[in-house]
Amino acid sequence: MEEWLFLLLPVAAASGWFAARRHYARKYLIEHTHSLRKAYCRGLNYLLSEKTDKAIEAFVDLLTNDFETVETHIALGNLFRRRGEIEKAIEIHENLISRDDLNLQQQESAQFELGSDYLRAGLFDRAESIFQNLVDHENSRVGALQQLLDIYQHEQEWAKAMVCTRKLQNLGKPPKRGETAAHFLCELAEATLCNDDDMTARHWLEEALRDDPHCARASLLMAKLEMREGRFEEALQSLKRVESQNADLIQEIIEPLRICHDRLENPPGELIGYLGYLYETYGIESAALALAERIRSEQGSSKAIEHMLRVLENQPTPKSLNTLTGFLLEEGADTQREALIRLDRALDRMYSNAPRYTCAHCGFSGSELHWRCPSCRHWESTKPS
Ligand SMILES: [Zn+2]
Structure with missing residues (x-):
């Protein structure tokens, strides 16, 4: 919702623009400003009531008249993208970029949105090259790295995803979905394990454990690798490490643990x-x-x-x-x-x-049947369980 608020910016910009032209007839100015404000308010109202069709109509109308601010173009393009009309979004953002009156920040915003359009359209190569460019610009760096991280995960380019994750962490911005360099190293290791390249797999796994000593996945994979090589004693040590790394995953070690013990004849x-x-x-x-x-x-x-x-x-x-x-x-x-x-x-x-009865609405349970849940106050939501 907040991003719609910057649709208000043009109104502010408009005030400046009009102020610079004080020599125009005051009457004209007042009337014109008034009509623009009205048009914007109409557009905004449509937006706020989620009538995006009508909002787009209203804003396009404004654009084709005389009020071409960069922010409005960007916002309009974003609206199209959000509605799934990617081609229109791309057209608007591309047009914007080809203009020569944009300042550096406006150029970056327009690029960023165009990259997001490409991403949404599944044009990953184009999106990637735009975001790679934007990484060099301080204002867009974090956003661009986050988008690149999504692209690389989608493309399963784990080494590149790892670099993005590390850069984001260095900028004090932990990735949004729990991405860690160690996970990407494990992905690399799994791929090399499939190709029977044990030496490279071991290298990735060791790096994963150095990077994140709590990476239980690396220990499980290491155990798998060691068992494959017949080194059951080492595998046992890797498996036992899981307990201190992530106790929730202990269940995963039970079966390999049994195999190792049997093979070692302990x-x-x-x-x-x-x-x-x-x-x-x-x-x-x-x-x-x-x-x-x-x-x-x-x-x-x-x-x-x-x-x-x-x-x-x-x-x-x-x-x-x-x-x-x-x-x-x-x-x-x-x-x-x-x-x-x-x-x-x-x-x-x-x-x-x-408990004999449970509320289907809030989960409250007890031994009595309540016609109205004592916890969430819903009527007849409590049922025999
Ligand atoms: Zn309840």
Whole structure:
């Protein structure tokens, strides 16, 4: 919305222009200014009520009369672009650039908008060359780098995207969508991994970790590379690094962790210990399930069943239930009955604590049915859950 406000600038400019021509008949001046203001107000009103068609009509009308300011042209072009009429936007902005009465800043603004038109039209090469030019100009530098960053990501030009990200960071403007140099380095590494160029991939990954020591993705990729090269001990170290880098991604290391341990023929207790630690510390279900499988193969099914019952008593989920029933199917009637009694109690506890009614509007939940939600005050939004 704010950018429409600068449509007001021409009104201000108009005042200056008219002031310079005081020798004109005062009456004419007053009338003319009045009619321009009226025309602008009409255009603005259309804009504010989102009647862009009529707004464009009103502004085009103004332009073709006698009031050709650069800002109005730029704004009009932007309006066309926003409506998806890219050709018209391009035409207006291109015309503007070919004019020779523009000051440097106006030239830059017009270039920037034309670049944005090209980008919107999918003409990435043209957009790229405009924004590359604008990077050299201080006023447009940040905007141009942001646009270039979008272009390079779209084109999967990761090395160039990385350079933009670093420049933006140096200017104190972190990229808008969480872009990091480390992510782009990982993209480069993935591409080289696909081409079996392990040495280059390792180089990118090491650089990613230097750039961002918390880049869990680089560790996961490094582990993949090391496993491929049969270096399971190193892979294990890379996988274990993920915990301190981003605990939310621990689930991703469980399966490769198991493979590494198997290939290294490590003492059985080692993996059981580490999985147990991950489950106890972070409550990660996949760690609990991998642990159950490992306990079953190393220590027998009764220990595995006991472990799964504790997991379920802690937090029953369909997946852990499924694992337990799988184990129980292979057991005798006594073990099954004993386990079922514990399971039944755990599920009872879960359902007695669970809220019975939830508001579909705000998510408020409780054990009573409210015809009007006590939290968001909506009527009849609370439903049995
Ligand atoms: Zn509510």
